[in-house]
Amino acid sequence: MAVDARNTSKSAFDEEGRPATETALGHRVIRDYLRRLEDRPGVYRMLDARGEVLYVGKARSLKRRVASYAKPTGHSPRIARMISATASMMFLTTATETEALLLEQNLIKQLKPRYNVLLRDDKSFPNILVTADHAFPQVKKHRGLKKEKGRYFGPFASAGSVNRTLNQLQKAFLLRSCSDSVFESRTRPCLLYQIKRCSAPCVGLIDEGAYAGLVEDATEFLMGRSTKVQAGLAREMAAAADAMEFERAAAIRDRIRALTNVQGSQSVNPQSVAEADVVALHQEGGHACVEVFFIRANQNWGNRAYFPRTGAGAEPAEILAAFLVQFYANKTPARLVLLSHPVDDADLIEEALGAQLGRRVEVAVPQRGEKAALVAHAARNAREALARRMAETASQAALLDGLGEAFGLDSAPERVEVYDNSHIQGASAVGAMVVAGPDGFLKSQYRKFNIRADKFAPGDDFGMMREVLERRFGRLIKEDPDRQGETWPNLVLIDGGPGQVAAAHETLATFGIEDVALVGVAKGVDRDAGKELFYRMGQPPMALPHRDPVLYFVQRLRDEAHRFAIGAHRAKRAQATRATPLDEVPGVGAARKRALLAHFGSAKAVSRAGLNDLKAVPGVSDALAETIYGFFHGDG
Numbered sequence: 360m361a362v363d364a365r366n367t368s369k370s371a372f373d374e375e376g377r378p379a380t381e382t383a384l385g386h387r388v389i390r391d392y393l394r395r396l397e398d399r400p401g402v403y404r405m406l407d408a409r410g411e412v413l414y415v416g417k418a419r420s421l422k423r424r425v426a427s428y429a430k431p432t433g434h435s436p437r438i439a440r441m442i443s444a445t446a447s448m449m450f451l452t453t454a455t456e457t458e459a460l461l462l463e464q465n466l467i468k469q470l471k472p473r474y475n476v477l478l479r480d481d482k483s484f485p486n487i488l489v490t491a492d493h494a495f496p497q498v499k500k501h502r503g504l505k506k507e508k509g510r511y512f513g514p515f516a517s518a519g520s521v522n523r524t525l526n527q528l529q530k531a532f533l534l535r536s537c538s539d540s541v542f543e544s545r546t547r548p549c550l551l552y553q554i555k556r557c558s559a560p561c562v563g564l565i566d567e568g569a570y571a572g573l574v575e576d577a578t579e580f581l582m583g584r585s586t587k588v589q590a591g592l593a594r595e596m597a598a599a600a601d602a603m604e605f606e607r608a609a610a611i612r613d614r615i616r617a618l619t620n621v622q623g624s625q626s627v628n629p630q631s632v633a634e635a636d637v638v639a640l641h642q643e644g645g646h647a648c649v650e651v652f653f654i655r656a657n658q659n660w661g662n663r664a665y666f667p668r669t670g671a672g673a674e675p676a677e678i679l680a681a682f683l684v685q686f687y688a689n690k691t692p693a694r695l696v697l698l699s700h701p702v703d704d705a706d707l708i709e710e711a712l713g714a715q716l717g718r719r720v721e722v723a724v725p726q727r728g729e730k731a732a733l734v735a736h737a738a739r740n741a742r743e744a745l746a747r748r749m750a751e752t753a754s755q756a757a758l759l760d761g762l763g764e765a766f767g768l769d770s771a772p773e774r775v776e777v778y779d780n781s782h783i784q785g786a787s788a789v790g791a792m793v794v795a796g797p798d799g800f801l802k803s804q805y806r807k808f809n810i811r812a813d814k815f816a817p818g819d820d821f822g823m824m825r826e827v828l829e830r831r832f833g834r835l836i837k838e839d840p841d842r843q844g845e846t847w848p849n850l851v852l853i854d855g856g857p858g859q860v861a862a863a864h865e866t867l868a869t870f871g872i873e874d875v876a877l878v879g880v881a882k883g884v885d886r887d888a889g890k891e892l893f894y895r896m897g898q899p900p901m902a903l904p905h906r907d908p909v910l911y912f913v914q915r916l917r918d919e920a921h922r923f924a925i926g927a928h929r930a931k932r933a934q935a936t937r938a939t940p941l942d943e944v945p946g947v948g949a950a951r952k953r954a955l956l957a958h959f960g961s962a963k964a965v966s967r968a969g970l971n972d973l974k975a976v977p978g979v980s981d982a983l984a985e986t987i988y989g990f991f992h993g994d995g
Contacts, residue, residue: 385442390429392448396422400459401452402466405474408446411843414474414670417463419456437672441474457710464684476681477668480803483689484653485521486513489534489578494567495542495560496574498534500525512581514653514690516661531614532577533558533565555613583633583656589615631729633657636692639699639737640679641745645672648745649682650737654693662737664744666798675700683708683722687715696722697730699738755797761909762850766895768876772849773797776831777920778863779854780810780823781928789931790827791924794848795916804846806831807927821862824853828866836870848875854917856881860894880917940966944990946983954978955987966991 401421405414418424428434428442453459467475488501490509500521505511515521529536535557537549542561551557558565558573565573580588592615599608629635637652647669652662667682680702692712702708705722712720725731759771775795780788790808794801808827839846853859860879867875879894891910892900903910939962941952958976959965965973965987973984 385445386429386431388445388447389425389442392450393422393426393429396425396450397452398422399452400454400456401450402459402462403451404449404466404470404472405441405445406447406449407444409843410447412470412472413444414441414472415463415466415470417456417459419459421450421452435672435674437474437670440671456704456707457714460684460704460707460711464681464688467681468685468688472670474670476670476673476678478665478682478685479668480665484514484516485518486511486515487521487525487528487581488512489574489581493539493542495535495570497536497539497542498525498528498532498577499536510578512578513655513660516651516653516663520661528577528580529556531580532573533614534570534573534577535560537561555610581656583658629654629657629659629729629733632695632733634693635695635697635730635733637697637733637737638679638683639734639741640675640682641738641741642669642675642678643742643745644749645669646745646749647678648741648748649679650741650744651686652733652737652740654733662740664741664748666745666748676703680704680708684711687712692716692720694718694720696720697734698722698724699734699741700724751799752797755799758908758912759797761907762912765903765907765909766850766876766878766893768850770849772876774845774848775850775852775916776848777852777854777916778824778827779917779920779924780820780827781921781924787928787932788823789924789927790823791920791927792827792831793916793920793923795919800919805923807923809931820855821858824855824859825862825866828863829869832867832870832872850876850878852913852916852920853877853879854920855879856892857894857900860896864896880913940991944987946986951978951983 398420400417400419402415402417403421403425404412405416407413416424425448428438428445434442451462453462467477471477483502485500485502486505488497488499488507488509488511490497490499490507492508496509500518501507501511502518513521515524525536528534529551533556535542536551537545545561548559548562548564549557552559552564558570560567560570576588576591592611596608596611596615599605599611632654633656635654637650637654639650641648641650647667649665649667650662651665653660665682665686667678669678673681679698679700683696683702692715694716696712701724702722709720709722712722723730725734756771759773759775762775763769763771773796777793777795778790780790788810790810792806792808794804808830810823810826814822814826835847838844851863853863856879860877863877863879867873867877877896881892881894882890890902891913892902893913894900903913939952939956941947941955941962947955954976955965956962959968959972968988970984970988973979973987974981976984979987
């Protein structure tokens, strides 16, 4: 049952007509809701006078939780500030507290309230997949939903750790990494066979039974049974040497070395902890770092540092509890989650994670032994990562201060957007936007804009820039006309000279935007880095000293925009080169396109095929064959 209980206080004055303090007003607003609340679990939202959400919380009993906010004393400075800003509240009751917990975290991610802990980096983790839908299974990196048939191993903390492990696994077990289509089309071994990283099942150099043995060894190793695998390989090597098959013995020796390298690269491999996620928190100077280590099959599959927004100074228990629920919203938890600090409602979190995993999940704070050592190791990494982050943030803040001073801004820009276009004489045109702020490059907010080449003359960079800015700022005005969010830039950098700046200024003026600083960055004489000229409307061009750190910073910003634009352009161009006339035939999707190309060999051959030949293609019905034939030959 939802209750939209928006209600501002009747008066901002007390009984004697004096202005009430903000805190007293907030308490009065909260007290007004108490008599209407039920003693049920649910989620509550605290809103300010403009209707923006300040905080989202869950409660086993909405009435008791809201009553705690109505008390005039006993609150931390953070909670007192939140109460003083509260002008209204909203409530949503749920069937269980676990349901309230999950709803709370979904709303936090969606609304990003100022006083909540927010996990800003929410990417999924890669896994290693050994496929199971082919006679010769493939080993590969997998990210996302586990839809493919096979066995998944991980998670790994980064793509780099997966690639390193795959590289060593190829040396140790000689499993194929090529796609099924490449596998079926091979007529001779590829380079991986030549450098002893594949057993070449594609051309029959290993039979199905022997390959299955390699797959079994690989899965045993990934399950943590490396001793058994290595012992078996050692016996094979000895037998090959006894039989004077020294080349084969040397190949097995190389495989054993590869396995040893994998184990050596996985530091902190615990003996008594088979599966766990180790989560440690370190706080300093109003900032927080959460370090997560992944232990699977008694092996360390890597770690990653997170820097959640701490909701204006939340306590460790609240930070870790919020982190766990948000972190595992799209990830599979381990059976055991080891924490550096105790959390509130640990049983509730265990229930929520267990429901997601489909089996019991234990959340614990170890005090001694190897588990405590793992947590201490993660905590040390969290402390070091936060120190590096704070140093980088301080350096970034100094550069932003210098940027604001160099371009005559009132203050240091909080958000810098850099724009660039990439195309070849107008073909495959793409616009790119990169974003930087106090935390460095904000890659999750990068945007690319596909530009229709037929709208402009070839090479019309001015027109392309106008389109990109029209789309970007048109959407900004639509989504945040009052500029209350964090998506409005303070400074826009354009890769170009006075013409580009004039076009950009004209575009912003059509939206009535005159308070966003606009600067063009143009290469100077001989297009050498370090001789850049900066253009602003109504002002003469300027340059920065050759060794000025701000100049290097602008160069980094421009180069990042250029890199992103080039990458997007190349991807679009590659997609265009893969396009065929079959893409425009009604009823021909990806699967039928593959069937037609496999049957005829090329799109040109399909266009020349007769009707009966088209009907002979597997998966192509008589009606579709007539459609394809008519498309290429005309209905008449």
